[in-house]
Amino acid sequence: MSDARVVRLLVFRVGQLVCAAEADRVREILPRLAPTRIPGAPPVVAGLMNVRGTLVTVVEGWRALRQPPPPAEAGEGAGGSGTTVLLEVDGGKKVLGFTVDEVVDLLSVGGEALERRQALPGIDPTLVRAVGRRAGQLFVVLDTDALLTPILSS
Amino acid sequence: MDLSQYAELFLAESREHLSACNQLLLEWERAPASPVPVGGLFRAVHTVKGMAATMGYARVTDVAHRTENLLDLLRRGSQPATDDLLQLLFRARDSLEQAVELSVVGREDEIDAAEILADLDGAAAALAGPGGRPAPAPGPAPAVEAPAVAGRLVQVTLRSEAPLKGGRALLVLKKAQALGPVRNVTPSETAFESDDFDGRFSFRIETTAQAADVERVVRAAGDVEHLTVGGEERRAPSPGAAPGAAQAPDAKSRHIRVDLRRLDGLMDLIGELVTARGRLNELAAQRRDPAVDDVAIQISRLSTELQAEIIQARMTPVWQVFDRFPRLVRDLARELGKQVAFRVEGKEIELDRAILDELGDPLLHLLRNAVDHGIEAPAERRSRGKKPEGEIVLAAVRERASVVISVSDDGRGIARAKILERAKRDGVVDPHAEALSDDQLLRVLARPGFSTAESVTSVSGRGVGIDVAMTRIRALGGSIDIRSQEGKGTTFVLRLPVTLAIVRALIAGVGAERYALPLTYVSETVEFGVQATTTVEGREAIVLRDRVVPLVHLRRLLGVTGDAPSRCPIIVLEMGDRRSGIVVDGMLGQQEIVVKGFDAPQGTLPVFSGATIMGDGIPALILDAGGLL
Numbered sequence: 001m002s003d004a005r006v007v008r009l010l011v012f013r014v015g016q017l018v019c020a021a022e023a024d025r026v027r028e029i030l031p032r033l034a035p036t037r038i039p040g041a042p043p044v045v046a047g048l049m050n051v052r053g054t055l056v057t058v059v060e061g062w063r064a065l066r067q068p069p070p071p072a073e074a075g076e077g078a079g080g081s082g083t084t085v086l087l088e089v090d091g092g093k094k095v096l097g098f099t100v101d102e103v104v105d106l107l108s109v110g111g112e113a114l115e116r117r118q119a120l121p122g123i124d125p126t127l128v129r130a131v132g133r134r135a136g137q138l139f140v141v142l143d144t145d146a147l148l149t150p151i152l153s154s
Numbered sequence: 155m156d157l158s159q160y161a162e163l164f165l166a167e168s169r170e171h172l173s174a175c176n177q178l179l180l181e182w183e184r185a186p187a188s189p190v191p192v193g194g195l196f197r198a199v200h201t202v203k204g205m206a207a208t209m210g211y212a213r214v215t216d217v218a219h220r221t222e223n224l225l226d227l228l229r230r231g232s233q234p235a236t237d238d239l240l241q242l243l244f245r246a247r248d249s250l251e252q253a254v255e256l257s258v259v260g261r262e263d264e265i266d267a268a269e270i271l272a273d274l275d276g277a278a279a280a281l282a283g284p285g286g287r288p289a290p291a292p293g294p295a296p297a298v299e300a301p302a303v304a305g306r307l308v309q310v311t312l313r314s315e316a317p318l319k320g321g322r323a324l325l326v327l328k329k330a331q332a333l334g335p336v337r338n339v340t341p342s343e344t345a346f347e348s349d350d351f352d353g354r355f356s357f358r359i360e361t362t363a364q365a366a367d368v369e370r371v372v373r374a375a376g377d378v379e380h381l382t383v384g385g386e387e388r389r390a391p392s393p394g395a396a397p398g399a400a401q402a403p404d405a406k407s408r409h410i411r412v413d414l415r416r417l418d419g420l421m422d423l424i425g426e427l428v429t430a431r432g433r434l435n436e437l438a439a440q441r442r443d444p445a446v447d448d449v450a451i452q453i454s455r456l457s458t459e460l461q462a463e464i465i466q467a468r469m470t471p472v473w474q475v476f477d478r479f480p481r482l483v484r485d486l487a488r489e490l491g492k493q494v495a496f497r498v499e500g501k502e503i504e505l506d507r508a509i510l511d512e513l514g515d516p517l518l519h520l521l522r523n524a525v526d527h528g529i530e531a532p533a534e535r536r537s538r539g540k541k542p543e544g545e546i547v548l549a550a551v552r553e554r555a556s557v558v559i560s561v562s563d564d565g566r567g568i569a570r571a572k573i574l575e576r577a578k579r580d581g582v583v584d585p586h587a588e589a590l591s592d593d594q595l596l597r598v599l600a601r602p603g604f605s606t607a608e609s610v611t612s613v614s615g616r617g618v619g620i621d622v623a624m625t626r627i628r629a630l631g632g633s634i635d636i637r638s639q640e641g642k643g644t645t646f647v648l649r650l651p652v653t654l655a656i657v658r659a660l661i662a663g664v665g666a667e668r669y670a671l672p673l674t675y676v677s678e679t680v681e682f683g684v685q686a687t688t689t690v691e692g693r694e695a696i697v698l699r700d701r702v703v704p705l706v707h708l709r710r711l712l713g714v715t716g717d718a719p720s721r722c723p724i725i726v727l728e729m730g731d732r733r734s735g736i737v738v739d740g741m742l743g744q745q746e747i748v749v750k751g752f753d754a755p756q757g758t759l760p761v762f763s764g765a766t767i768m769g770d771g772i773p774a775l776i777l778d779a780g781g782l783l
Contacts, residue, residue, distance in 0.1 A: 028593070036773040037667065039712040040759035048752055048765055048773040052633035054649070055752040055765050055773055094753055151755050 009107045009132070011139060012085065012100040015067035017123065018139040020107070020132065025088045025144055027095050029103055032082035044151060049084065049097055058084060058097030059151055065123060070101060089148045096148050107134060161258050163317050164209050166411055168254045171198040175247045176481040179240060183484070186235040195243070196225040200328055202250065204321030207347040211257040213265045214250065220274040221246040227281045242277055246270055305337065305360035306384040308368060312353030316377035319353040320346035325375040327357065333371055334361030353379075412467070414507060420464050427457045436677065436728065468508065469652075472550045472559070473501035475514050479521060479548060486525045493532050493543040494525055500550035505557050509650055513559070516623035520561040520646050521546065523620070528565030528644050538641065540564070557652055562645035568638040573598055596636040600624045651748070659747045659776065660725060661768075662738035665714040668774045670747050670766055671736070675779035677728040682737050683721035696735055698726065703735045706782055712759065732783045749776060 008023035028051070035047030035058045046058040062069060070082075084097045109132060119125035120140050130141040175198050182191035203218035221243070228239070235243075249270040256265050310326055312319050323346045330336050339357040346355070359368065365383040372381055431454055438450035476498050487494040505513075529535075529544035536542050546563045574590050577583045577598045583590065590598070600621045624634050627648055638644040659670040680698065687694055687705070695704045703726060709718050724735040747766040752773075754762070763778035 030593075036765075036775065038755060038758050038775065039714075039761075040757050041755040042757050045755040048775070050767050050771055050773050052635070054633060055750050055767070057753045057755055096753070152753050 006108050006110055009109060009141060010085065010103065011105040011107055011134060012083070012103045014061040014065050014100050015070065017065055017067055018104065018134075018137060019065070020139050020141045021085070021087060021098075021144050022141070023106060027086040027088055030084045030086065030097075032084050032099055035097075042151070046097075046099060051086065051097075054095075056086060056095055056097045057152070058099060059148060061099045061101075064098070064147055064151070065127070087144050087148065089145055089152075094152065096152075098144075098148070105134065107132075160209065160317050162413070163411065164205050165254065165258045167205060167318070168202050169251075171202050172247060172251045172254070173477050174198050175250075177477070179244055179247065180480050180484055182235045183240050186240075189229075189232055192225060192229045192235075196222060196229050197325075197328060199225060199250070201321055201325055202254070204324035204346070205318045206254070206257070208318045208320040209257075211253075211262065213262050213267060214253045214257050217246070217250050217253050217265075217267050217271065220271050220278070221250060224274050224278045224281070227278055231281065233281065239277065242273055246274055305334070305358040306365075306368070307356060307358055307382075308372065308384075309356040309380075309382045310354070310372060310378060311380035313377045313379040314353065316353060316379075319377075320348075320351055322375060322377045323351070323353070323355055326372050326378065329371045329375045330357065330359050330368070333363045333368060334359050414511075417464065417468055417507065420467075424457065424461045424464055427460070431457050439728075439733075465506070468506050469504040470507045470510050471501060472503050472505060472510065472513075472557075473498075475510050475517070476501055476548060476550075478514075479517070482518065483521055483525055483546060486522060487529075490526060491531060492525060492529050494529055495543050495545045497545065497547045498549070499547065500552075503550040503552050503557055505650065505652060512626055513648075513650075516626050516648070517548070517559070517561065519620065519623045521548065524561055524563040524565065524644070528563035528567075530566050534566075552652070553649075557650050559648040559650065560645055561648075562643060564643040567640040567642055567644055568595065568599075569640060570595065570638075592636050592638065595638065596620075596624075596634065599636070600634075651750070658744065659766075660744055661742040661774070662708070662723075662725065662736075662777075663740040663742050664708050664712060664738055665716050667712070667714060668742060668768065668772075669708070669712075669738075670774050670776045671725060671727075672747075672763075672776065672779065673744070675727045675783075676725055677733075678726050679741065680724050680726065680735070681721060682724045682735075696724065698733075698735075701733065703733045705735045705737055707737045708777075709737070709739065711761070727779045727783060734783045736777075736782060747776070 009020040010023045010026050010029075011018060011020045013019075030051065033049055035049045037047045038045055038057070041047075044060055044063040046060045049056045049058045061067075082099055082101055083103055084099050085103070086095050087098050088094070089096055119128055120131055120138060123140055127143055127147045128140045129143045132139050132141055175195055178191040178194045178198070182188065182195070185191075199218050199222045203215055203222060206214035206218060224243075224246075227233075228235075233239075249267050253262075253265045253267060256262060308330065310323070312322050316322055324343065327336055327339065327343070337358045337360070339355065341351070341355060345351055361368065363371075368383045369381055372378055431450075434453060435450050438446045441447075480496050480498065483494055483496040524546050529546065530538070530540075532542035535544065544563060544565055546561070549560050549562075551558045551560075570590050573595060574583070574587065577590065577594070578585050578587065580598075580601070582598050582601065583594055587594075620634075627634050627650070633649045635647040635649070636644065637647070658673045660673060660676060662669050662671055680696070682696075682705075687696055688702075689695065690702050690704065693704045694707075695702050697703070705724065707718070708714075709716075718737070719739055722737060722739050723741050724737050725741075727734045727736060749764045750766060752765050759781075761778055761781035762775045763781070764776045765773050766776055768774050
């Protein structure tokens with residue numbers, strides 16, 4: 001992230017963690033739907049979702065980021081409230097769904113607003129591209145490729 | 155000679171030429187001074203005339219002849235096209251089309267061409283000038299006082315299998331006339347139209363062109379088998395070695411016209427072949443004869459390949475549907491007093507014929523909306539600092555396994571604020587919503603009857619047809635998206651599968667989950683709990699007609715929690731001599747499903763060949779028989 005560049009970020013919350021993805025990678029934001037389970041897939045995969053005739057594999061956000069399960073999750077399985085963000089991976093060749101608790105904001109930040117710290121406590125540093133600050137609160141800018149690509153088989 | 159067998163061919167070829175006429179007229183309308191379109195129009199109409207004469211369709215021949223007369227005058231006089239003339243020619247083309255369609259179905263007597271014929275003759279007389287008479291039809295060659303043997307002798311033999319030889323021969327003369335005067339046509343052109351014209355004829359041409367050029371021009375007419383120029387034989391070029399000749403006859407001969415019903419019939423037969431193949435496999439398995447097994451396996455492979463070939467043969471370039479739109483857009487724009495430049499991109503992109511055939515209406519709706527509600531009137535555009543002429547683009551692009559078709563206009567876009575108000579009132583969106591996303595916008599627009607209930611000024615009618623278009627596209631396994639920017643324009647994006655890989659499948663229930671099992675390898679179903687089970691090589695199995703069928707409990711395999719009912723169906727799969735009984739909780743019916751791919755995560759069990767979307771919109775995975783056996 002060069003200092004001169006203005007980066008647009010979609011900020012969302014997953015459990016207690018506030019994170020962001022580059023808005024350029026966000027294809028769509030949809031309400032959360034109960035997905036169809038894919039037998040054999042790891043728990044981090046919520047299942048398949050029908051997005052206007054296209055099948056999208058959905059990743060459970062809190063599991064991918066190793067956050068505690070949301071309260072609703074403890075009782076019943078998938079479903080309930082929440083939002084699914086469709087993210088482009090692999091240079092836009094694939095689209096995956098990523099469930100979040102809520103979308104918080106759309107920010108335009110200059111490169112300088114992103115402190116070059118590569119980690120925050122409680123999150124795997126290899127998944128973090130940068131750390132930013134919004135309304136006094138720190139958030140991590142996720143490396144969505146590093147986060148999502150390993151979930152798909154080659 | 156029985157001509158009825160040629161009627162369909164005549165119809166198909168005439169439609170192509172008439173479609174070309176539309177494109178040429180539109181081109182001419184855009185560039186009235188261009189000398190190019192009139193030449194093409196003349197040739198197209200002339201060809202239709204030749205073919206119609208061969209078929210004995212006198213009325214078609216008549217309309218074509220008078221249209222050709224007028225075109226010839228325009229061509230010779232290098233007249234720019236006036237609006238009146240173009241309107242007349244558009245009408246003449248439409249009459250010709252009607253005459254062709256009616257003649258082919260034997261309703262020639264219903265053709266009412268008196269008015270257009272009178273108008274054509276009137277226009278021709280006016281062009282020919284005072285005291286002038288309409289030029290004679292260019293068809294009959296001026297073989298009046300031919301100075302014995304002037305010019306080079308050209309002898310032509312058309313391919314024996316060429317249909318409508320008379321029309322082809324006229325086309326050859328026409329092409330040759332571009333090089334110089336043609337005389338001594340033998341037999342005469344009237345003989346071309348006779349039933350026993352065998353495709354052999356000769357003529358003399360006065361030209362300075364090289365024999366090779368004469369040959370190139372003559373061969374460009376198509377279906378020329380044999381040709382001599384000035385006594386020198388011109389051998390047909392070897393296939394694929396026609397340099398520079400874009401419309402080389404060889405290129406043409408690699409394609410044949412196939413009636414779509416034939417392809418559908420082939421598809422049905424393939425379906426039966428697949429069933430028979432299953433039966434053969436069953437018999438082969440019973441015989442336990444390796445030689446029979448080999449044949450059965452070979453037939454399995456061949457029928458699969460055949461199916462793939464037929465699916466490929468069904469692929470059709472989109473221009474077959476797109477080509478009628480320029481004229482439609484033009485007529486509509488004219489009617490509404492709009493100026494529209496219409497562009498088509500990606501004409502050569504291919505789609506399954508079955509999908510393409512369904513696309514015409516939805517695209518028509520979208521184009522009509524674009525002209526009617528998208529593009530502003532010229533004055534309004536000017537006042538907004540836009541070019542008075544609006545632009546509509548219809549584009550097809552291949553994107554991996556799908557084809558994306560977009561309809562974009564640079565018009566006024568959709569007034570979101572008004573739609574939002576309306577959407578809130580109808581409860582489509584949250585009453586506190588401040589803006590509509592593109593997706594919400596589409597959902598509002600696609601509500602049946604959305605725009606008819608109340609006029610929403612600048613967007614009235616926007617919803618008409620969108621719900622219809624959306625339903626159609628979804629039924630094809632496709633999707634529609636919208637992008638609209640107020641003041642800048644609107645784009646509809648249609649995404650479609652390249653082929654409708656449809657299979658018939660059993661839908662099985664396991665717990666609360668559903669799975670589709672293509673019927674191809676399902677041989678029968680029996681009931682578990684009734685059949686005695688045994689254990690063979692450590693696996694649970696049933697014995698079915700003296701054969702051991704190992705069981706697979708889908709519930710266990712797929713890790714579905716809960717308990718199975720005590721009695722449940724077993725779906726017996728059979729592939730070659732392998733059999734397997736799939737134990738499921740229940741059968742939810744049989745249906746055709748569209749096979750779709752999905753991005754399988756790491757660890758996904760290797761028993762799925764794809765997924766499908768069920769009637770309720772929820773995805774269901776498709777079990778792969780090969781993976782289960």
